[in-house]
Amino acid sequence: MPEHCAAFSCSNRRTxxxxxxxITFHKFPKDKDVRKKWEVALRREGFHASDTSVLCSHHFNQGDFDRTGQIVRLRDGVIPSVFSFPVHLQRLEKGRATSSSRRAEESLSVASQDSQEMATSSPQPQPNDVNISTLNVIS
Structure with a gap:
């Protein structure tokens, strides 16, 4: 019986x-804590992995794999992180919470804008340009 990837809207099957x-398929970890992290990463309400549940390799980063042997394995403690969630499952990016951290963020953006303006407004000397006033003439 073919195994299907347990990720939301992923249609990959082991064929x-x-x-x-x-495409490789990887069983959910037996360690309860790591298995729970995988289940949370899937963002599927009410989903609990069975002993036959699998995720395909599309949901892991390239660095998560150990490809040194004949079998492609996941490195220890790896959590799946590559998903294309619909809008209702996407997490909102949290902004800065305190007023001082917001001010610091604003001052950084103003400073970077100022440095960009200075870089574009004043021409940079080219390596072949020679400043005549700095040349010493030996007689």
Missing amino acids: IASRARG
């Missing part, structure tokens, strides 16, 4: 064709 495309 000969998916293997030929280089």
